[in-house]
Amino acid sequence: MAFLSIPNTAIRGVSACVPSAIEENTDIPFYSLDEAAKVIETTGVERKHVANGGITASDLCLKACECLLDELNWDKDSIDLICSVTQTSDYVNLPNVFVLHEKLGLKNDCMALDLYHGCPGWVIGLSTTASLLSHGSMRRALLLDGDVITLTHYAEDHGKRPLFGDCGTATALEFDENVAPMFFQTGTKSKDGGALLRKKGGLRHPFTLEEYEQYLMMLCGDKSVEWSDDLMDGMDVFSFGITWPPKSLIQLCEHYDIDLRKVDKVVLHQANRLMVQKIAKKLKVEPDRVPTSLLDYGNTTSASIPLTMVSQCANEYKTQPMKTLACGFGTGLSWASAYFETFGIACPAVVEI
Amino acid sequence: MQKKAFFLFFFVFFLGNSRKTCIFAFENTSIKHIIMELELFLENFANQFDDTDANEIQAQTVFKELDEWSSLIALSVIAMIDEEYDVAIKGDDIRSANTIEDLFNIVKSKK
Numbered sequence: 001m002a003f004l005s006i007p008n009t010a011i012r013g014v015s016a017c018v019p020s021a022i023e024e025n026t027d028i029p030f031y032s033l034d035e036a037a038k039v040i041e042t043t044g045v046e047r048k049h050v051a052n053g054g055i056t057a058s059d060l061c062l063k064a065c066e067c068l069l070d071e072l073n074w075d076k077d078s079i080d081l082i083c084s085v086t087q088t089s090d091y092v093n094l095p096n097v098f099v100l101h102e103k104l105g106l107k108n109d110c111m112a113l114d115l116y117h118g119c120p121g122w123v124i125g126l127s128t129t130a131s132l133l134s135h136g137s138m139r140r141a142l143l144l145d146g147d148v149i150t151l152t153h154y155a156e157d158h159g160k161r162p163l164f165g166d167c168g169t170a171t172a173l174e175f176d177e178n179v180a181p182m183f184f185q186t187g188t189k190s191k192d193g194g195a196l197l198r199k200k201g202g203l204r205h206p207f208t209l210e211e212y213e214q215y216l217m218m219l220c221g222d223k224s225v226e227w228s229d230d231l232m233d234g235m236d237v238f239s240f241g242i243t244w245p246p247k248s249l250i251q252l253c254e255h256y257d258i259d260l261r262k263v264d265k266v267v268l269h270q271a272n273r274l275m276v277q278k279i280a281k282k283l284k285v286e287p288d289r290v291p292t293s294l295l296d297y298g299n300t301t302s303a304s305i306p307l308t309m310v311s312q313c314a315n316e317y318k319t320q321p322m323k324t325l326a327c328g329f330g331t332g333l334s335w336a337s338a339y340f341e342t343f344g345i346a347c348p349a350v351v352e353i
Numbered sequence: 354m355q356k357k358a359f360f361l362f363f364f365v366f367f368l369g370n371s372r373k374t375c376i377f378a379f380e381n382t383s384i385k386h387i388i389m390e391l392e393l394f395l396e397n398f399a400n401q402f403d404d405t406d407a408n409e410i411q412a413q414t415v416f417k418e419l420d421e422w423s424s425l426i427a428l429s430v431i432a433m434i435d436e437e438y439d440v441a442i443k444g445d446d447i448r449s450a451n452t453i454e455d456l457f458n459i460v461k462s463k464k
Contacts, residue, residue, distance in 0.1 A: 042425045159424075195444070235444030238428050243441045278432050 003255050004184040009130040013072050013172040013346030014317070016310040017064035018049035018165070018297065019148075020352040025162045039162050044273025048165030048298035051148040052221070055353060057086045058099045060168025061144035063353050065104060068170045071346040079106050080138035083113040083129045085121040085145040085302055087331075088152060100144055111138065118196065118331020119269050120186070121145055121302030123338045126171065127184045133175050143171040146303040155223040159232050163272060165298030169306040172346070179341070185252040186336040187244065195236035196331050200229035237330065241275045245327045246282040248337045252325070258339055262323060265313060266290050269328045270297070270304035279327075302328060307350070314347040394457045397437055401429040412454040434460055 024047045026036045040046055051060070061084065069076065082104075084097035091099070095114035111132070117124050122145045129143045146168030153160045199205045200215075207215060211229070218225045245268070253260050266285050268276050273294055280290040291312035293304065300307050305326050309317060316322060321343045329335035391412060399410040405421045416422055427447055434440050440463045442456075450456040 038425065042428070233444045234424055235427055235431060235447055239431050239435070239441050239443055242432060242435055274428055274432065278435075281436075 001251075001255075002184075002186045003252070004127055004131070004186075005181045005256065006127065006130045006134050006184070007181040008136065008175055008177050008179065009133045009182060010174050010176040010179040011126075011171060011340060011342050011345055012174050013068050013348075014169065014306045014309050015064045015068035015071070015346070015348050015351070016167055016169045016303065016307045017060045017067070017146075017351045017353060018167045018300075018307075019051040019055050019060065021050050021052050022047050023050050028161055030156065030158065031162075036162075042272070042274055043163055043298075044276070044292065044294035045163055045165075045298040046295050048150070049167065049352070050150045051166040055148060055166075056090045057088045057146050057148045057166075057168055058084075058090050058096045058103070058144075059353060060148070060166065061086075061096075061146050061170060062100060062103050062168070063351055064146075064168050065100070065142060065144055065170035067348050067351050068172055068346060069104075071348045072172055074140065074172065076105055077107050078140050079104075079110055079142055081111045081113070081129065081132055081141035082106060083115065083125050083141065083143050085115045085117055085125040085143070086147055087116060087118060087121075087301070088147045088149060097144075104142075117302060118334075119271070119301050119304070120328035120330060120332070120334050120336040122169070122171075122305050123184070123326055123328040123336035124186065125302075126173075126182070126338060126340075127186070127336065129171075129173055130182055133173055136175055136177075139175045141173045143173065145169050145171070145306065147301045149301050151219070154218050154225055156226045159234055163299050165300050167297060167300035167303035167307050169303045169310070171306060179343075183252060183256045183258070183339040184337065185248050185255070186334070187248060188332055188334045189240065189244065190332060190334075192236060192240060192333045193331075194231070195233040195240065195333060197231045198229060199231075237271075237333070238275060240333050241271055241329055242278040242282065244333075245269075245329045245335050245337070246279045248335050249279075249283060249325055249327050252337045252339060256339065258323075258325070260285065260325070263325050263339075264289065264316070264320075264322045265309070265324050267305050267308050267324060267326045269302075269330065270294050270299050270308060271330065272299060301330075304328075310347055311350050314349060317342060317345050317347040319344060390461075391454065391457055394460070395453060397433050398430065398453055398456075401426055401433055410453065412457075413452050415451055416453050416456070417451075430456075438464060440464055 097114040293308040327337040399407040
């Protein structure tokens, strides 16, 4: 079983940044008001922050990170490890972590790691970063995670347009021998990976000239482009989401003797409202312990767990000891669950650019 | 002696007879059980709709032709099947089923 117990590592702070532009779901042109109301009810999403004007994932993560470093009063030279998680890189070649390392002005004596992942990305990044820190040679780490996923979606995509929003987050971690370990359980069901798949435009299936033209028009913001090779089997993803994540969280609790009743927050990937509610119900956890940021931010892919902590529970995370269970799931198909304890962390309000 | 034989005969007769009754009762309940299961499934299925009359939800209803059928209803059907039957059905199961009874049979085969 892919269980992991990581000692000696503490989360010191979490922050999030979203683009200031907002799209209301009632303003989406292909919906009547009735249809929009129905979609809002099921997805739980009323509006999303969407990147435009050239904002990239690294811009959002950078702003979130600067804000967090200010609050923590950390000297940039004290950062020994930086990890970036995104599926929407600034460049075709040059992983975002190097862009961020440069813009943050971090020292040369620093390890840089870039993870290409989907919605479980933050938890996967947390397990990787915490694991590297736990050895004790590197003392401080930054985990920068987020996407500008809406820039890659076709405007006429009825499944995605009402659901997704953009966000970048930063998580600060530090080596500390006096903290409780973090626990993880991860799993992979690649057999069903076709449920979230985009084939065209990669090296296996290069674009035809026609497809490339459509793709470029979409990237340039032409809203009329209808062609899409972006596959999302909503039914398969839903079925997966209500089955494996709750199973994984329950296994994690059993394996490490975590009392689910004593967990303060269960922060789930904000896939959509129906899915979040279903998982909470399966775990038999009351809704007030399962915060959601869907209403104002939508599904922000891998940023959704830290964004939910920051936007919905900042006060509690800042002032109280907190026991948190988290689960990211999706792309792969795969999932990653985590349990961690915090004791009053930096958690500045969501910032905008 | 005669009395004893009579009792023995009666006992064997009774045992044989009651077994027959038992088998008959068992077959009867299992058929009844399936009908009840299907009825309950139809009821659970109908509960996922807001504007569709429950009378329209029959075993032979081609559910994807219902006016109210949508991808969102499909998700609640998947959730209902997970909750009530502890079965995880996939998009392909919904796509391959034509009538509600087809879907019921898929759920049963996965139990």
